[in-house]
Amino acid sequence: MVYFEVYSTAEDALKREKQIKRYRRQWKENLINSVNPQWRDLYDDFKEQNIDKK
Known part of the structure; x- marks a missing residue:
C-alpha cells in the first residue's frame, strides 16, 4: 500500500474510490x-x- 485516504463513512470512501479510478x-x-x-x-x-478509530 503506497497511498490511502481516511473517510468517516464507507459511502464517502466509495465515492472517492470511484472518482480516483x-x-x-x-x-x-x-x-x-x-x-x-x-x-x-x-x-x-x-x-x-x-x-485508533475502533
Missing part, C-alpha cells in the same frame, strides 16, 4: 508522489489509524 495512471502516480515520493509501504500507518 476514473483518472489516468499518471494522475494517480502524481497523487502518490505528492504524499509518498519514496513509495514507502504505508500499511502499518494505515493499520494504526484504523485501530
Whole structure:
C-alpha cells in the first residue's frame, strides 16, 4: 500500500474510490508522489489509524 485516504463513512470512501479510478495512471502516480515520493509501504500507518478509530 503506497497511498490511502481516511473517510468517516464507507459511502464517502466509495465515492472517492470511484472518482480516483476514473483518472489516468499518471494522475494517480502524481497523487502518490505528492504524499509518498519514496513509495514507502504505508500499511502499518494505515493499520494504526484504523485501530485508533475502533
